[in-house]
Amino acid sequence: MSVLPFPSFLDDVKEKGLKRAVFELVDESVERLTAGMNIQDVREALRGEAPSRKPNPRLQPHADGFWLHMRPSYFHSDMTGLYPTFRLGWLSTYFVFFETITGILLMVWYTPSPEVAYHDMINMLTNVPLGQLMRDLHRLGAEAMVLIVALHMVRTWVTGSYKKPRQFTWFTGLILLVITGFLSFTGYLLPWDQLALWAVTIGASMIEATPPPVVGENLNLLIRGGPEIGANGLLRFYLLHVLALPALLFVFTGVHYYKVIVHGHSLPPQKENIGEDTAKRVPLDRRVYFIPDVLTSELLWVGVTTLILVVLCIWFYDAPLEHHADPQVTPLGTTAPWYFLWIQGALKLGDKVFWGLIFPGALLGVMAVWPYIDVTPSRRYAHRRFALTLILLLISFVTILSYMGLPEFGVVTAPDTSIIHELTYPPAHNHMGKLLPVPYDQLVPGMYTTREFSDEATSLSDFNQEIETLMAPTADGRMQSIEANLLDELQNQDYLVVTNLNFVPVPGDAPALRSVMEEFAAMIKKHDKELVNAWGGIIITQNQADLKRVDVIVSWDTVEIDNGRPVLDADGSPVLVRDANGNVVRSQNIQHIFIHRDGGYFSN
Amino acid sequence: MLQGMIFPKIENRILVGVLSFVTIMVLLGWAAINEGGRMAAFEQTFHARSIEQGAALFTSNCSTCHGSDGLGGAKGPALNNPQLFGYDFFPEVTKEIGALRTEKTDLQNEASRPDTTPERLAEIDTRLAEIDARIEELDAPRRQQLQAAIDRGYDPQRPSRLQNVGWAGTTESFVLTTLIHGRPVSNNYWSGGGMVAWSQTAGGPLRMDQLEDLTAYIMNWQRAWTLEDLFAVKQFAIEPVDPTPLRAQIEQLQASGGVIPEPVGTNVRDIVAQLAEVTGDPARGDALYHGTDGARSFNGTALGCSTCHLPEGVAVGPQTGGTYTRVLNERLNDPALASYTPEQYLVESIVLPNNYIVPGFQGLMIANFGQNLSIQDLADLLAYLETQQ
The missing domain is CATH 1.20.810.10 (Cytochrome Bc1 Complex; Chain C)
Structure with missing residues (x-):
């Protein structure tokens, strides 16, 4: 006999048997948890059947439960498809x-x-x-x-x-x-x-x-x-x-x-009359229950x-x-x-205050008050040509501005810098410099040049001879061979252990390196207005066990640059920079990176 | 078409929804099972990239003093160096000589006690002679094999840098700590000042993660060391000099009424005039130049010329072989040096090394030899260089 004022679970077991008592206990728990639906109600709902109890128990959770009280108990059947939401x-x-x-x-x-x-x-x-x-x-x-x-x-x-x-x-x-x-x-x-x-x-x-x-x-x-x-x-x-x-x-x-x-x-x-709002008046036959x-x-x-x-x-x-x-x-x-990006693109159009602040601010401001400006009652597409045109224009504008925000647009980078960057930059935005994914074993120590892949018919030995003997004024006014000038920078600024330059053909078992060299040559050729008589070089050295150093060289005849673009003469050829004696000044750019066998830039 | 539900039948919605959730759980489980491998792979990749970063930092910040290849230079010891990693090429010999030396010390202590009997003293003397002979027997072949490194200051009996400085931690912690705090050293044994602190915490320029990258790079020199690696080292770590014997020498000199030498300074004309009055000893010059037999200049400085000027081939400085011939035939033909005598050129190159840099080299030579050489030291060095035809 229970001491409680109502029958205990044990009383239920005695009265109804264990199976029935447990079932009723579970059923009651489910009904409490769902705030109104028992097991039978849940089963019917999940089977897509009509509710067997009255009043409809599926509305009960919306009335009594916390989570569903904020959801409507039914939707208009026009609102449950993919369109319009x-x-x-x-x-x-x-x-x-x-x-x-x-x-x-x-x-x-x-x-x-x-x-x-x-x-x-x-x-x-x-x-x-x-x-x-x-x-x-x-x-x-x-x-x-x-x-x-x-x-x-x-x-x-x-x-x-x-x-x-x-x-x-x-x-x-x-x-x-x-x-x-x-x-x-x-x-x-x-x-x-x-x-x-x-x-x-x-x-x-x-x-x-x-x-x-x-x-x-x-x-x-x-x-x-x-x-x-x-x-x-x-x-x-x-x-x-x-x-x-x-x-x-x-x-x-x-x-x-x-x-x-x-x-x-x-x-x-199109489902309601112009100026009407029937969202809250859903006919019985159009109701889709939550x-x-x-x-x-x-x-x-x-x-x-x-x-x-x-x-x-x-x-x-x-x-x-x-x-x-x-x-x-x-x-x-x-x-x-x-x-x-669209704001970054807008900034390239001019004034920082206007394009960076006033323009985006005004755009948001107009959008915020737009419903109070556009008070025409019709929501039909045919009646809203202006508003629809506006949004399409806005989307196009923002897309174009976003494109303009990319570094490819309107940012003048010296071609030698951008070529070297293209070859060496560390992984960013899931892209990386072209040299990084070359399989480690294909980075064969040695010196390679784009001359091997250019149209000029000079052999590599002629090329080695040329850079050793051809004297040219350097950017800081010294007269020395191209090789000596490069060695100066490599040894004294870049601390590369190297005594002379000797370019050799890319080994046959390094196709990935070869294709990078071919791209390197193509990039230099593409910029032949700025990089006159130019060649690129790659020096690969073994720095430590499993660690290679790659020095990338670009060497070219200096041209006059105005506002990031080469100055052209009447024939459309670039104007070369000469020293007092009329010799063309030779420029060079050298950068290096290190690549470890386990760097994970490549899969092999 | 767009106006209906994607799956109009409730059973299909339930089916696809349940399948999605189950698939998510299976995928998460599958990913979890593979996490061990993925994390290990990522760690390996991260370590590799840390080494790459460290290599770039080393090249731009450290190679001026420690050498582009980490083999040491005029201002810093080699890090690409078996000694830093404590590698002993003759561990058995080191162990046995160490034990013999301990025994020797014990015996000497025993001999100095007043209660030691004459019979015991005789025994001890015999044993001490045996020990010395045995040490020599063990050490001679080792010295012979390692002579090239010993010439540069390597001590075969003390092959571990960490033990020499009494460091109780790992090589990695030694390297990182040195990077963080730098190392103050005496000008007497590392001219040009000590190593600066590199960590921002200690007022230096680099962040902690950069120092960790550098440490990863330096630790990556650890490998199966060979004797070639040891011989490639251009500069070993220099230990502070024990001043006791020098002090004794000075006291002796003072007692005998002798003159204490003074540094030559940097006035080339004065120096050349003084040189006329002394005679150089090429053999002592040779020893000073190579640091053999612990030869030091008048004030106890190990000059270490041969660290940068190798007998043959280009290193930090021009090669030693043929110096005199090159001075006569090449240097003095330079219009800038038109009125120079060979002697004057060599003196200036030693006491004012940055006045003229031989083409193809950098001005890395330390400019403090005027303070560390007496006129006799300089004369000996010149006499040795004159033999390098």
Whole structure:
């Protein structure tokens, strides 16, 4: 006999038998957990059958449960297809949680300090099981989120869903877009590698331009924690990334979604009369209930999206990690993150204040108030030619500006520097210098020249003879042979152990090296206006066991350069620079890199 | 088409969704199983790239003093050096001689005690003679094999740099600590000052990760050492000189009323005038030049000329062989040196080495020989160089 005022489980067992008592206990637990659906109800829902109980138990979780009380209990059947939402809003929401979870896992292994941040990254990659995968997922998820949120905005514009009464929903959405961008941007700095430091330095340089100078300077100090990004800046970016911005994101996500539910999902434009908003009046026969149809659909999207991300991260994508951040070394061709490239491109158009601040600011401002300007009632595509043209123009403009943001556009780099960079640059953005992936064993120690692959019919022995005997004035006015000038720099500035230059043919068993030399020759030929009478050389030496040193040489007749372009005479030939005696001045550029057998730039 | 659900039937949605989740779990499990290999591979790659970074740093920051190939130079000892890694080419000999020397010290201590009987003293003397003979017997062949390195300051009985400085940690920690803090040394044995601190923590220019890269590069010189590696070393670490014997010499000299030599300074004309009054000894000059038999200049400096001026071939400085002929036939033909005598040229090259740099070389020679040579030292060196026809 129970001491409780109601029958205990043991009483139930005595009364109904064990099997039945256990079943009822489980059934009751399920009903409590789902806030209204028992096992039978769940089974019916998952089988796609109609509910057998009245009132409909599938509505109960929406009324009594916490999680589903914020979801509508049914959708209009026109809203459950791919069109018009493309599920972008749901995916944006999902990515908020996806990024939060992967981000928290990464936080466990990360310290925001310049002394240890990079070590923590390496530790995560070498010592934490699934650490690299988590980092890849977080990074790829972040980039996907920026893209999805932007597409969500474009979709809302295209279907005219920002129109009355959803103006404020649009406004909060725009804030979410900006927060997403800043979240991604602040996270960019945290690995504390060269990519992070310089992308963020470029991105943050706009802040300094804010007029008047006293504001710009102080804003810059405030966000960077000093004139340059250092320990304070890293800590501030970290706190923005894990505290301030997520807090704002959650608040505005709440407001945004609340507004979505209050006004209902706007139907496809052609499905309702002009000026009407019937989202909240769903006819009985058009209702698609959340449980089970929308719920299974949403979980399906989440599952497939996550699967795609996991597959990409395991086999196709690795979050970039370059060398340790170094404020002293600016890598050639530094860019902002891709979603800020358009601002970098705009900056090339002219004034920093206008293109870097006023223009993006005005763009966001116009977008924010657009629903209050565009008050025409019709959402039909045919009636919104201006708005649709505008968004297409905007997309084209931003795309073109983004292209202009790339280093290929409008940045004048001396051809010798860019050729050497092209051959030697360390892995960045998943690309690397052409020499790096040459298999280690094909880097046969020796001296090779592009003359072997040029059209000129000189033999290598003639070439060796030529550089040894041909005297030319150097850039600093000494008269000596090309070989002596090169040796001067190699021995005294680059500390290469070398006594003379003797170029030999590329060995037959080094096809990868040969193809690099051929590309080297082609690049030099391509710049024959700036690099007159030029040749390239590669000197490979064994520096240590399993470590080779590669010196890359470009030697050419100097031409007059004006504003980054060669000065041409009346015949269209470049004007050569001569010394007082009329001899053409010979220039040279030499850089070297080291390649270790286990450097992992190649697979063999 | 776009207006329907992607999978209109609920069972298909459930199927694809469940399959996706299961696949994710399987993939995560599969990735987890392979993590050990992946992490090891990444660590290897990272270490390799650390060595590459270190190599670049070494070339631009360290090779001026330690040599492009790490074999040592005028201002720094070799790091690409079996001695740094404590490699002993004759471990058995070292061990046996070490034991004999311990025994010798013990016996000498015993002999100096007042209660030792004359019979025991005689025994000890016999045993000491045996020990000396045995040490010589063991050491002679070793010295013969290692002579080229011994000429440059290598001590076969003390093959480990770490033991010589009493370092209790690993070679790696020794290298890293030295990089961080640098090393203050006396001008008497490492002219040109000590090594600066390289770490930003200690006021230097490099970050900790860069020092770790450098350490990785230096440690990568560790290999199966051969005698060729030892002979390639251009400069071994220099140990501080024990001042006791020098002090004794000076005291003797003072007691006998002798004159304590003074450094020659850098006034070439004065020096040449003084040289007329002394006679050089080519044999002592040879010893000073090569540092053989512990030969040192008047103030106890090991000159170490042969570190940079090898007998044959180009090293940090011009080769020793044929010096005098080259001075006569090549150098003095340079218009810049028109009025020079060979003697004057050599004196200037030693006390003011940067006045004229032989084409093809850098001005790496230390400019403090004026302070470390007496007129007799200089005369001996010139007499030796005159034999290098």
